[in-house]
Each structure stands twice: as structure tokens, then as C-alpha cells.
Amino acid sequence: MGKCVCMIAEFRGGNFRRVSFEVASEGKRIADALGIGLRGVAVGSGVAGKAAELGQYGVERVLVRDDPALEHYLAEIYVPVVAEMIKKCDPAVVILPASVDGRDLGARLGARLDITLVQDVTQVVCEGGKVKARWPIFGGKCFAWSEWADGTLPIMSCRPNVMDCLPPDTSKRAEVELADIPIPESRSRVKAVDMDSSGKVELSEADIIVSGGRGMKEASNFALVEELAKAMGAAVGASRAAVDAGWRPHSDQVGQTGKVVTPALYVAVGISGAIQHLAGMGYSRYIVAINKDPEAPIFSRADYGIVEDLFKFVPAFTEEVKRLKSTCS
Ligand SMILES: Cc1cc2nc3c(=O)[nH]c(=O)nc-3n(C[C@H](O)[C@H](O)[C@H](O)COP(=O)(O)OP(=O)(O)OC[C@H]3O[C@@H](n4cnc5c(N)ncnc54)[C@H](O)[C@@H]3O)c2cc1C
Incomplete structure (x- = not known):
């Protein structure tokens, strides 16, 4: 050995x-x-x-x-x-x-x-x-x-x-x-790296992720997800349906053909829970699902499920998170 x-x-x-x-x-x-x-x-x-x-x-x-x-x-x-x-x-x-x-x-x-x-x-x-x-x-x-x-x-x-x-x-x-190890000649070199300058938390390193899916209905409604994410100190993710619709960049996509993430807390908003999405987030420590359809497959993997219209629930939840944070700090 x-x-x-x-x-x-x-x-x-x-x-x-x-x-x-x-x-x-x-x-x-x-x-x-x-x-x-x-x-x-x-x-x-x-x-x-x-x-x-x-x-x-x-x-x-x-x-x-x-x-x-x-x-x-x-x-x-x-x-x-x-x-x-x-x-x-x-x-x-x-x-x-x-x-x-x-x-x-x-x-x-x-x-x-x-x-x-x-x-x-x-x-x-x-x-x-x-x-x-x-x-x-x-x-x-x-x-x-x-x-x-x-x-x-x-x-x-x-x-x-x-x-x-x-x-x-x-x-x-x-x-x-x-270590005095020689560095070989390389035929290629990195000339520049385009870093995301938005200050966003990198998805694969985030402790908390709030992701939105097709249930968000349109790109502008992702403001709700962003606001909740900001209140929770979370990164924003998306399902492929939201990415394919052009509402979010591909770098936000969670799943089999997106990123595999394992945060402590994953909040899925308006996401059905297709197997390809679960492949990317199914091993998150805690999963919270917000979906108006009680039969949505995401609920079979969620630790906490909220059966509600996201447009009613998310703004109220965000306000509550902000209130709790302000009383704790
Ligand atoms: C080869 C392959 C690879 C794939 N890779 C990925 C991948 O990497 N990531 C990925 O995500 N998908 C992937 N997919 C696609 C996947 O199969 C699903 O189509 C996709 O995940 C669905 O996204 P969604 O849950 O946002 O949309 P939908 O399945 O349409 O679900 C939308 C959900 O929103 C809910 N909803 C609607 N309105 C409201 C409201 N007002 N309030 C609350 N809830 C609401 C609905 O009840 C529904 O459950 C892949 C598919 C294939 C074939």
C-alpha cells in the first residue's frame, strides 16, 4: 500500500x-x-x-x-x-x-x-x-x-x-x-476568461438555490424568484423549459443536461419535477416545492410541499423571509 x-x-x-x-x-x-x-x-x-x-x-x-x-x-x-x-x-x-x-x-x-x-x-x-x-x-x-x-x-x-x-x-x-516539476510547452493557451460580473452566487457552489420553471409563465416573472433568492442569500436556477423559452441563460439550467447541484436547500417554484430535472437536484439536502398541482411529481421528492399558486405564495413568502431576517439580525 x-x-x-x-x-x-x-x-x-x-x-x-x-x-x-x-x-x-x-x-x-x-x-x-x-x-x-x-x-x-x-x-x-x-x-x-x-x-x-x-x-x-x-x-x-x-x-x-x-x-x-x-x-x-x-x-x-x-x-x-x-x-x-x-x-x-x-x-x-x-x-x-x-x-x-x-x-x-x-x-x-x-x-x-x-x-x-x-x-x-x-x-x-x-x-x-x-x-x-x-x-x-x-x-x-x-x-x-x-x-x-x-x-x-x-x-x-x-x-x-x-x-x-x-x-x-x-x-x-x-x-x-x-515541487520542481517542469511545465511542458502547450499548443493552446487561455487568453481571457469572461467571468460573470453580476456578483451572482455560482450555482454548483450555492448552499441555497431557488429555481423557477415553466410555471413562471414569462421571463419578467422571474423577478419573483430573484427577489426570494436575494432575501434567502440564494442562487437562482431554472428548469430546461424556462431556459428553452429564453427566460434564463443556459448557465442557470439544473438537470441532466444542465448543472448537477447539491445545495443544503433547493426551492423549486413552478417546476413539475421531470426525471431529467431531478437528476440535477434530487440529492439536495432539503427540497421545497411550490406548485399548484398536488399531483406534480416534484412532491414525491420534496421534504416540504406547498400546493398553491406561486404568484400568490412567493411574494408573501419573500416578505416573511425578509421580516424574519430583519428580526434575527
Ligand atoms: C434528453 C433530455 C434532457 C433534459 N434535460 C433537462 C435538464 O437538464 N433540466 C430540466 O429541467 N429538464 C430537462 N429536460 C426536460 C424535462 O423533461 C422537462 O420537460 C422539464 O424539466 C420541464 O420543466 P418544468 O418543470 O419547468 O415545466 P413543466 O413540466 O411544464 O412544469 C411546470 C409546472 O409548473 C406548475 N405551475 C404552473 N403554473 C403554476 C402556478 N401559477 N403556481 C404554481 N405552480 C404552477 C405546473 O403545475 C407544472 O407542474 C430534458 C429532457 C430530455 C428529453
């Missing part, structure tokens, strides 16, 4: 993405169960000064490659660099975020290192010194458990917002080791 669990952190725009801390926390749980240490791999521009932060989530030592060429994820350079760093760690298990970049990186690392990747893992257990991973299949209709044959290296990407983050221990810092 290798000497450690190796977690790969995701560093963007000068900070670790939250999912990195979830992956570190899960890595720590696996490492403790296997009786081995937890090491980190962090690449990016400016990451060296931040890498010790991973120690708050149990990472003992972080191998870092810091270079301006690594500012943006580019498979051509990230894959060979990260692959070399993983080899240096001599891991028993590799774990990384199932973010957009992480899924791409994981698949390429699997091929390059000739190891078997399981993507989008939602639960990990260790039994008798072996690791087993649970992951959703068939659009989330059921789960598969995978385990690795003896002598193979488990590598898995973990779905964001599912693994519990350990409470950060701010007294702990990870030891940082700079």
Missing part, C-alpha cells in the same frame, strides 16, 4: 475552491480509517502562499507547483504536472473534486497513470483496509458501489456539496513543499 491518501486541491482566482476543503475532509476520514497520512497536491498561480491553509482540514503536507502558466486549467499542462506530483506522493488513494475541471483532470489522470477512476462519488467507506465508493448512475435513478481490485490505485472524484467539511482547525497549517 502507498504511504498516504493524496487529495488534489482546486485553486482558482487566488483561492482554494470550497470543494477542495470537502475533498480534504473526506481524504482525512479515509486516511484515518486506513491508518495512513493525508497529503495534498496544489497547482496554480500564487498557490504557494495559500497551500498551508489545507492543514486546517487535516492535510499534513502539500506538494505545490506555483507558476503563472498554471493560472487557468489547461489539460495539456495540468495533466503531466499533476501526474508527476501524484507519483511523488506514492499514494494509496487519490481523491479530487468532481467539479467541471476536476472531472476532466481525473479522467485524463486515470488514462495517463493507467488507473481506474470513479467519477462523481457521493459516499466512501473503508472496510478491511479497502476503499469502496458509491456513485449515482442512470441520471441518479440508482447507485453503484465500486471497489478496486488488489494492487490497483483507487482514484475518485467527489461530488461538490456532498462530503461534510470538517470544522476548520485554524491552529493547524500544512507543511508546504515546492
Whole structure:
């Protein structure tokens, strides 16, 4: 068995993405169960000064490659660099975020290192010194458990917002080791990144999401969803019907052909709950559905259901949220 669990952190725009801390926390749980240490791999521009932060989530030592060429994820350079760093760690298990970049990186690392990747893992257990991973299949209709044959290296990407983050221990810092790994020439380069400047919370990282569907009737009515989202500190999502109607951008779409989200709270407004929508939000911790049709399939997955006309309910609910927030603050 290798000497450690190796977690790969995701560093963007000068900070670790939250999912990195979830992956570190899960890595720590696996490492403790296997009786081995937890090491980190962090690449990016400016990451060296931040890498010790991973120690708050149990990472003992972080191998870092810091270079301006690594500012943006580019498979051509990230894959060979990260692959070399993983080899240096001599891991028993590799774990990384199932973010957009992480899924791409994981698949390429699997091929390059000739190891078997399981993507989008939602639960990990260790039994008798072996690791087993649970992951959703068939659009989330059921789960598969995978385990690795003896002598193979488990590598898995973990779905964001599912693994519990350990409470950060701010007294702990990870030891940082700079890796002198050459950065290969790349045929492509990122010239510019168009960031959403609206200040919106990114859907896949949001703790609370309020989504609207065809029941909103028209684009302008999404103001109701936006106002409720603002009052709750939530991100705004949409069903494909709302996106196809041109009421919302595709980046807001939740579901099989949109984003997979796992917030603590998902509020579905005027959404029927088609299987393709459920594939994207069905694993939210709590689901609240607002729909005038008591037979809408969303109610079979909702923790709380409100059978009511959304145009009556949502404005009143928003006012109540605002009132509660003002009395609590
Ligand atoms: C290959 C494929 C991929 C797909 N991918 C996705 C995907 O990624 N995401 C996705 O969402 N869909 C996806 N779909 C589409 C999916 O099948 C549904 O058509 C879609 O989710 C329906 O969106 P909706 O719930 O907003 O609309 P509808 O199914 O039309 O539901 C609207 C709901 O609003 C309620 N309503 C209407 N008026 C009111 C009111 N005044 N007050 C309260 N409730 C009201 C109605 O009772 C109804 O339940 C995909 C389909 C296919 C075939």
C-alpha cells in the first residue's frame, strides 16, 4: 500500500475552491480509517502562499507547483504536472473534486497513470483496509458501489456539496513543499476568461438555490424568484423549459443536461419535477416545492410541499423571509 491518501486541491482566482476543503475532509476520514497520512497536491498561480491553509482540514503536507502558466486549467499542462506530483506522493488513494475541471483532470489522470477512476462519488467507506465508493448512475435513478481490485490505485472524484467539511482547525497549517516539476510547452493557451460580473452566487457552489420553471409563465416573472433568492442569500436556477423559452441563460439550467447541484436547500417554484430535472437536484439536502398541482411529481421528492399558486405564495413568502431576517439580525 502507498504511504498516504493524496487529495488534489482546486485553486482558482487566488483561492482554494470550497470543494477542495470537502475533498480534504473526506481524504482525512479515509486516511484515518486506513491508518495512513493525508497529503495534498496544489497547482496554480500564487498557490504557494495559500497551500498551508489545507492543514486546517487535516492535510499534513502539500506538494505545490506555483507558476503563472498554471493560472487557468489547461489539460495539456495540468495533466503531466499533476501526474508527476501524484507519483511523488506514492499514494494509496487519490481523491479530487468532481467539479467541471476536476472531472476532466481525473479522467485524463486515470488514462495517463493507467488507473481506474470513479467519477462523481457521493459516499466512501473503508472496510478491511479497502476503499469502496458509491456513485449515482442512470441520471441518479440508482447507485453503484465500486471497489478496486488488489494492487490497483483507487482514484475518485467527489461530488461538490456532498462530503461534510470538517470544522476548520485554524491552529493547524500544512507543511508546504515546492515541487520542481517542469511545465511542458502547450499548443493552446487561455487568453481571457469572461467571468460573470453580476456578483451572482455560482450555482454548483450555492448552499441555497431557488429555481423557477415553466410555471413562471414569462421571463419578467422571474423577478419573483430573484427577489426570494436575494432575501434567502440564494442562487437562482431554472428548469430546461424556462431556459428553452429564453427566460434564463443556459448557465442557470439544473438537470441532466444542465448543472448537477447539491445545495443544503433547493426551492423549486413552478417546476413539475421531470426525471431529467431531478437528476440535477434530487440529492439536495432539503427540497421545497411550490406548485399548484398536488399531483406534480416534484412532491414525491420534496421534504416540504406547498400546493398553491406561486404568484400568490412567493411574494408573501419573500416578505416573511425578509421580516424574519430583519428580526434575527
Ligand atoms: C434528453 C433530455 C434532457 C433534459 N434535460 C433537462 C435538464 O437538464 N433540466 C430540466 O429541467 N429538464 C430537462 N429536460 C426536460 C424535462 O423533461 C422537462 O420537460 C422539464 O424539466 C420541464 O420543466 P418544468 O418543470 O419547468 O415545466 P413543466 O413540466 O411544464 O412544469 C411546470 C409546472 O409548473 C406548475 N405551475 C404552473 N403554473 C403554476 C402556478 N401559477 N403556481 C404554481 N405552480 C404552477 C405546473 O403545475 C407544472 O407542474 C430534458 C429532457 C430530455 C428529453
